[in-house]
Amino acid sequence: MQVRVRFAPSPTGLLHIGNAHTALFNWLFARQHGGRVILRAEDTDVQRSQLGYEKDICEDLRWLGLDWDEGLELGGEFGPYRQSLRQAFYEEALKKLRQGGYVYPCYCSVEELEAERQANLAQGKPPRYSGRCRNLSEREIAAFEAQGRKPAWRFRVPEGQIAFRDLLRGEFAFQGAELGDFLVVRPTGVPTYNFAVVVDDIQMRISHVIRADEHLSNTPRQVLLYRALDAQTPQFAHVAMLLGPDRQKLSKRHGAVSVAEYRAQGYLPEALLNYLALLGWTPKGQEMLSKEELIEQFDLTHVGFSPAVFDQEKLRWLNGQYLRRADDARLTALAAPYLVSTGLLPEDEVAWPSEAWLQKLVGLLKHNIITLSQLPLWAQPFLSEPKYEDKKIVKILQEADSQQVFKAFSAALAGTSQLSSQKAGDMLHSLPEQLALGTGKVFRPLRAALTGQGKGPELAEIVALLGPEKCLERVEKFRR
């Protein structure tokens, strides 16, 4: 049997980290089984769904490196892949349910239902549908129709056991009596989630439904639908959902929860992807894994089912690791927007320093940062004049010993046109002995004069990158 998985986000917002997590697990599973990934938009919530979000979600998935074989933007054999375009399928399925006597028309209004629900809740009774319309006579139906009421369609849930198997967690058995008759089609003719998913998954030949834990309780309803539609159920696998640091469901209250936000903060897609894979699953060996290695090592059956807290710190660590290993040319391209938006680089690329120099700069500074958005802070003295605002820096510059350091440094640089970091290092390290000063006494004032900062890359690298001319200029400023 061919493995066919789907990722079915609802376009009611940006791609959520939690959705990206299940998308990744689906993707990994499909890729390691030579299966296909289907991307479908679940937009049956007409009020909240927006086409724009659908585009954003596609873009974020691609950014993460999760591609798909059929679905949105690609089309395919079993389309269309947006639920609002699939009305004919739902109507056909509803017809089948009606013919089989699995559903009945319900004329209750939203207000009536909500009142009933509240009343039940207040009395400590289960807030499920009473079944008021379950056994309407022909005459009662005719009366409602005469009033111009449009019916919704409800599934007649049988009593008795509904069993299914979860690939991860084993056997489940729910009692039909506990479920209550659920809505399948709204009065507007738009299907509800449970119905649309099942119809689509059947028609799209989905073999494995890998989704978050929160859908476990919906599964018996869906199993009922599969049976009524005379279809085979797919394999279910419910993975744990993601939590915030307070162990509540991960939400906007916890800060950045969309993939787009992490991208904006300067996280690398491979870092986010790698981190997401580590939530609920652990590799045997080391944890830093490429997409290819993940495909090779990932094992759905070893995914844990206890909910996982999304830990920013570990993500940050991973991002730092990937940053340091990243190609400088690529990083420079990614970093440029941050440098432009902070005014360190002009809008117009023509006015930029050479590509080679920029790459050296980024290649050097990538060792000091955790996210790309931190780059401007370090790049500042290289792309504009140092600020010399820090009190400690000012004090170092004013120290008596600093004067002879500046003098010796200037003398050593005079007449030099270019310096490798190696040469610069040799020169710098000869100074302490020459001046009979401690290394710190020599290096600290130079670093201060050259960058206005107390920390940063190796001094030799700074000197090489700035070039003799600029170094001289900055040091001379402090000579008296």
Place this chain on the structure above:
RNA sequence: GGCCCUAUCGUCUAGCGGUUUAGGACACCGCCCUCUCACGGCGGCGGCAGGGGUUCGAAUCCCCUUAGGGCUACCA
């Protein structure tokens, strides 16, 4: 309220009845490297939610309690 899921260091987790003085990663602390920060190296702190069983033996199996989460929607 009912039903369901979950429970190992602060966090992610390994562990699938004996090989465990419970292993790793992040974070934290200390030391080393070093002009500083970061990286890196070494070391440390820190956990089986509680209570009952089952068993020669339990983090591992069962039950109860507790805690957290989910579903019970004309949200998905």
